[in-house]
């Protein structure tokens with residue numbers, strides 16, 4: 160304790176700071192993201208140590224990040240209740256660049272020659288030091304959560320030196336105060352967070368920028384869902400569907416969530432799991448709810464009635480939003496469905512309740528015998544066109560449109576002008592079988608329909624037909640040679656251009672397997 164002690168930054172750090180401080184890099188607000196990510200890292204570390212049984216100063220119950228601004232002092236302050244730093248850690252972590260991102264930045268800079276540091280600064284992100292892009296002085300108040308720690312204040316103007324002094328009244332964790340440069344004092348304004356603004360007052364450009372910020376993304380959102388509701392739960396949301404297609408990484412169910420959870424602007428958790436259902440993991444954004452307690456623990460977030468309610472409300476809203484798009488912005492919705500439809504199918508397969516499945520099923524799109532190639536239909540559309548005497552919804556699982564059109568299974572229904580949905584992916588049929596019905600209409604494969612058909616053949620009378628005795632003889636012969644391999648052999652009036660078909664009860668996609676069985680027939 161006593162007077163502040165003065166230290167010099169390591170040479171590489173000095174160089175980095177010099178570039179950062181003079182940076183004309185236009186996307187300066189990245190500093191907020193960097194400081195938030197450090198704060199949330201520090202909270203994660205504290206939580207991890209607590210879980211391991213390390214003795215800590217105060218419990219993990221009040222883990223939080225708080226951002227405040229002061230217009231008159233021109234300060235931007237971020238406080239976290241994370242692990243905090245000892246004096247040695249302040250020297251080690253903030254005085255040297257151990258961080259690989261910053262190291263690579265310096266290396267790249269040296270290799271490229273220092274002509275245009277702005278162009279590479281954004282690619283690397285310079286962590287904590289990015290605060291110096293906007294601040295003429297940064298103070299870091301920190302107290303380690305490990306027992307018997309004292310508080311310190313680290314301070315620097317980013318010009319070669321920093322000081323450290325012992326400090327009274329520092330709360331466990333870290334508080335970083337950025338004294339803003341005149342040119343950057345806008346960061347001291349109460350910038351209402353975008354998601355709390357009136358949706359009508361947010362421009363597409365603001366959404367683009369915010370999307371890149373919250374989603375750590377480089378593309379744009381293709382759909383923006385910005386909404387607020389007070390019942391049945393208080394909710395302020397901005398959720399984005401990325402313009403880009405999902406990567407393999409997104410398909411992984413273990414992928415981190417890209418949604419941050421806030422309570423009245425206070426960040427509760429980055430990458431908050433469970434706030435959205437798994438199948439919506441491609442969405443990025445922010446969920447803010449006053450009903451979430453600030454000290455929401457990880458366990459509570461895992462599985463609480465509150466989080467389940469939040470998830471249900473959001474899921475229903477997203478479904479309604481997407482369904483709306485399917486009707487009013489069909490072209491873009493079709494593209495969305497091509498890129499992200501697989502997530503909807505996953506949602507149906509993982510849903511527990513029939514009602515929930517049918518909600519999601521509104522979003523499905525299929526090729527249809529009633530539409531030209533390239534046009535898709537939804538189940539509600541299909542139903543609206545059904546003939547009076549049609550009870551069920553028919554689909555045909557087939558590898559392609561050409562095969563669908565020439566399929567013997569489709570022939571009979573085509574003749575009767577009954578619409579059939581064509582599905583091409585093997586799992587489409589699994590999804591439809593899981594769904595079973597939609598608004599009380601059974602969903603059945605055309606093969607099943609053909610098996611169940613009670614229509615009989617007018618032997619003898621129709622031209623070119625076998626006589627009844629000949630047909631019976633043929634069926635008897637087939638039954639004998641196929642004994643043990645087929646359930647039954649029937650004559651049908653449904654076929655015109657095909658002599659016979661093999662049908663399976665369900666899972667036409669399994670026909671391939673059936674074909675190999677039948678190839679052994681003499």
Ligand code: ADP
Nearest residue numbers: 197198201241243252253258285286287288333
């Ligand atoms: P990185 O986060 O990639 O390690 P940074 O430059 O952002 O690099 O931060 C440097 C280090 O400073 C961190 O690794 C961490 O040890 C320490 N640090 C920064 N901010 C905090 C904080 N809020 N609480 C505790 N430690 C922090």
Ligand code: MG
Nearest residue numbers: 196197286287
């Ligand atoms: Mg960092």
